[in-house]
Amino acid sequence: MPILPLDRLAVLVPDGALLALPPDNSLTPAEFARALVRAGARNLRLLGVPVSGYATDLLIGAGCVASVQSSGVSLGEAGFAPRFSAALKAGTIAMTDATCPAIHTMLQAAEKGVPFMPLRGVLGSDILAHRADWKVIDNPFAAGGGDPIVLLPALSPDIAAFHAMMADTEGNVYVGRRHELATIAHAARRSLVTVERIYDGNLLEDERLAAGTISATYVEAVAVAERGAWPAALLDAYSADPAHYAEYARLAKTEDGFRTYLDRYVRRAAAEAAE
Amino acid sequence: MPILPLDRLAVLVPDGALLALPPDNSLTPAEFARALVRAGARNLRLLGVPVSGYATDLLIGAGCVASVQSSGVSLGEAGFAPRFSAALKAGTIAMTDATCPAIHTMLQAAEKGVPFMPLRGVLGSDILAHRADWKVIDNPFAAGGGDPIVLLPALSPDIAAFHAMMADTEGNVYVGRRHELATIAHAARRSLVTVERIYDGNLLEDERLAAGTISATYVEAVAVAERGAWPAALLDAYSADPAHYAEYARLAKTEDGFRTYLDRYVRRAAAEAAE
C-alpha cells in the first residue's frame, strides 16, 4: 500500500469515476477535492454519503462534475451550496435525489455483496417516483400480503475518498467513531485516503485504535494532507472554520467570486507549496 | 441505567426468553451464563451469534435451555460440545441450524428495522430446506429473471447478553473492535451487559474510546463481573484458559461429571462469594 504525494493520489481518480464523498461533518476530504481541482478532474459522478457540502460545491464550481447523487447539498449554517444551485439552474450537471438512509442502504448492499436491500419509509415520496432504479415489491413475509416495501439496488462507487486521522504504513486508516466510513470503504471498489499523519506501528494491533480502524484491505493508496478536512472539522483534532465557510459562500455566489476563491485557496496554495 | 449485582442482572432474563449470545472468541458472557444457572433460568431459547460454545453448553447441561439456533456448537480446540450433543441425542432440546452470515443478516435486518434482508449463497444447502422461515425469491433486479436469492426474516432477540471491557455510569459499554456486538445490541429489544470494571467518565466523550463503545440507548442494565469471559479470552485483557476448557470437556462428557463441574465452578463460587 503506497503512501503518495497528494497530487499523485488525485490523479488516481479517472475522468468519469463514480466518486463517493462523506459530508462535511464526517471526515470530508476537502484538501483532496482541492487537489482534484488542480489535477483537472473531469466528468466526475459524485455520490454524497449521504449528503454533500463544501467539497461537492467546489468540484462543481471548478467544472469537474457531470452528475451528483445525494440526499442534500448545502453548506450547513453558511446556507445553500451556491455553485451546485447555479449548475443545476444552468443544466450543466445532472442531479439524482435520494434520501439519507437509502444511500446508506445501497452501500450496505454492496458491502454485503447482495444485489439489493429493502428499506422502510420512502413510499409516497416523489424521490421514489423519480428513481427508475428503485423497486417496490410486496413484502414476501407479510401474512396476506398488501405490505409494499422499497428495494434499493447495491451501489459500488468506483472510488471512495475521505480524510482520516492517520494511516499506518500497512495502509490501515484510523477513522475513530465514524464507522459509516468503513461501509463506504467496503462498498467501494477502491478507497483513496488522505490523513493528518502516519502512525508509527500497526493500527490493528493496538486494541484501542483497532476499534476505529479500517483495514488496509480496502485502501488503495494514502497521502498525507495536514488539516486536510479544513474548513470542516476533524473528530476532536480541530473544529470547523465558520468564517471560511462564510467567505466561500459569499465568493461562490458568482462565477467571478468563485474564480477568486480558487485563486486564493486552491491554485495559489499549490503554487506556494511547489516553491 | 442501573449498575446491578450480577445475580440481579441474571434474574432480568425471563423464562422462555430468546437470548442472543456471542461466541467464545467475542466477548462471551461466561460468568453471566453461570449466574443464569444459579438463578435457575428455564426454557431459554438460545441464539448463537453466529456460533455457540461454552456458555451454551453449560446452560444446556444445567437444564436452562429449550432450544438452540446456531451455525455451530463446539468448544473449539477442546472438541465437540458434550452437553449439547447429549441433549440433542436425548431430544431434550430443539435445534435450528443456520449458517453464520445468515444469523448476522437476520440481526442486521432487525437493526435496520426492515422485515427481511437478502443473502447470497445458501441455495443448495439442506439448512435452507429445513428453514420454513427462510424464503427464496427471484432477484427483482436481475434482467430477465432466473436469479434465485434467499431472503431471511428480521430476528429481534428478547435479550442480548455479552461481556464487555467496561461500562460508564451512563450505561455506555466498551467492546473495542468487536463491532458485531453493536449489531446484536441494536437488534435486541434489551441488552444486559457484564463488564470487567466501571469507567470513570463518559466513554462516548473520549474520541478514542467512542470508536469501540455501544451507546447506553441499547443497554438495559450492567453488572460488574471480573474475568467475566473466563475461560474465554477478553480482547487484549486476558487470554483463554485451554486447561479449563479441557477440564470442562472431560467432565461434561457425562451427566455426573457435569454435576461435579457445576459444584466446583458454578455453585461453589457463588456460595463462597456469599460467605
Place this chain on the structure above:
Amino acid sequence: MGAAVDTPSDIRPEERMAAALAALILDPAAPPARHIAVGAASPIPAAACWLVRKSGHPVRLSLLHKPSGNPFTAGTRELFDLTGQGRIDLFFLGGGQIDGQANINLIGTGDWPGRAARFPGSFGSAFMYLMANRTILFREEHSPRVMVPRVDHISAPGVSAPGVFRRGHAQALVTGRSVFRFDPARARFTLASAHPAESAASIRAATGFDYDAPDPVPATADPTPDQLALLRGPVCDEMLETYPEFCRRVFGRSATEAAA
C-alpha cells in the same frame, strides 16, 4: 453580550418557537418522548429539546451534528437504524414548502428537481417522517410561498395509503406566526394558537393552505422567565459548539466567549 437579549420581556421569535415546541414535546396527550433526535441545521428544535431536558425531564437527546460527544458511532446511519427499530419517539422536520396535508417539500419548486428554486434536498425526511413515532414540523417563515395549497414535490408525505407501514405522523406545525395541530385521519391542520401581534385573519392571510380554526384563536403562551433564563444560559451553553452562528444571532453569545 448582545444588548438585544438583556431583558426577559424582549422575547426573540426563535425563543418563542422553542418554547412552543417544548410544550408540544411534553404534551401529555402525545405518546411519551423518551428519545428525541434532532437533525442537521435544526437549531430551534435543538433549543426546544435542551429546554425540556434542562427543565428536569429525563429525555434522551440524539443530536445529529454535535461534533464531539454525540451518541453515535456510525454517524447518521445509526440514527436511521435507531428510527427503523422504533426507538426514536420524536423527530423534527422543516420544509421549503409545507401543504395542508402536511406534505413537505425539500427538493425545490418548478420542474423536478427544482428548476425554479432548488432547496438543499430531502435529507432523511422520506424515511424519518414515516418511521419516527411522531414528528413536529417547524418553519420560521410563515408565508403563502411556504405554506402552500399543494407542494410542488413531495419529499415526504403527510399521510400514507392504507397498508403502507408507518409509525407516526406530524403532531403539529410550529411557525414564526402560529401553532397548528395535525389530524392524520382527516389529513388536515387546525390552528391551535397565534403568536402575539397575529390574529385569525393575519394567519389566514399568511397561509396558502386551508385549515380549521377555533373562534377565538388562543394566543401562544410566552416563554416563562425561567424558560428564557434556561434558553439564554444552559441551553445556549450546550448549543454553542454545534450552532455558533445561531447562538450569536439569537442569544448574542459566541463560542470564543464560552471557550474563554
Place this chain on the structure above:
Amino acid sequence: MGAAVDTPSDIRPEERMAAALAALILDPAAPPARHIAVGAASPIPAAACWLVRKSGHPVRLSLLHKPSGNPFTAGTRELFDLTGQGRIDLFFLGGGQIDGQANINLIGTGDWPGRAARFPGSFGSAFMYLMANRTILFREEHSPRVMVPRVDHISAPGVSAPGVFRRGHAQALVTGRSVFRFDPARARFTLASAHPAESAASIRAATGFDYDAPDPVPATADPTPDQLALLRGPVCDEMLETYPEFCRRVFGRSATEAAA
C-alpha cells in the same frame, strides 16, 4: 521440545498436508490467491497459508480466530462481507462427511439434525463455498465413513443448479492419505497424488465415493527441508497464540515457551 520432530526426515502428517495445501494455493493454473481467509478450527490450512507467506509470497491472510491483531473490526461478519464483495480469493472447508460431488456435511449423520452423530454445525460453509473465488477442502481422516458416496445432509453443495449465483468451487481435496482435484463441470474428483505408504488400491479402499485416477498414481511431494524449517519455526511462532494445542502436538512447542 518434543523429540518426535527433531529431524526433517520425520515428517508429520499435518506438515505434509500443509505443504500439499501450500502447493495448491500457489498453483499457477488457479486464479491468484491475493487474499486468503482461514476459518475457525483450521490449524492445518492456517499453517499452509503462513508457509506460503513465510516463503516470500505477498499474500494477505485473514485469520478468523486470531485473538489479537486480526484484521477484522466486526468479527466474522466482516469476513462474510468481504467474501460477499468478491474480495476473498481462497477459503478452506472441512467436512464430517464429504462426497464425490464435493458436497460437505457438517451437520451430522442420521435423521436431521444429526440424530445418529451430531457434528458441530455448518458455520459459514453454506455461504463461503459459493461466494469465495475458490475453496480447498481438507480432512485428515480419509476413511469410508468420511469420504462417502452421498452425504447424509448437505451443509454446502459442491455444485449448483444453473442460474444460481456462484463465484467458485472446490479446487481440490487434501486428506491424510492423498490429494484429489475437483472438476465442477463434471462434479467429480480425480486422484492427483497419494501420500507415502499409500497406493492406488489403498486410496480406493479408503474412499467411499467414486473418482477418476491416473495410472500410475503420482506420489505427493514431501515438504522440502526449507518448508519444514519454516513450519517448525516462524510458522509455528505465528500460530502459537491461536492454536496452542495444535502447536504442542505437531511441533512440540508451547505458548509458554514462546512467551518466555
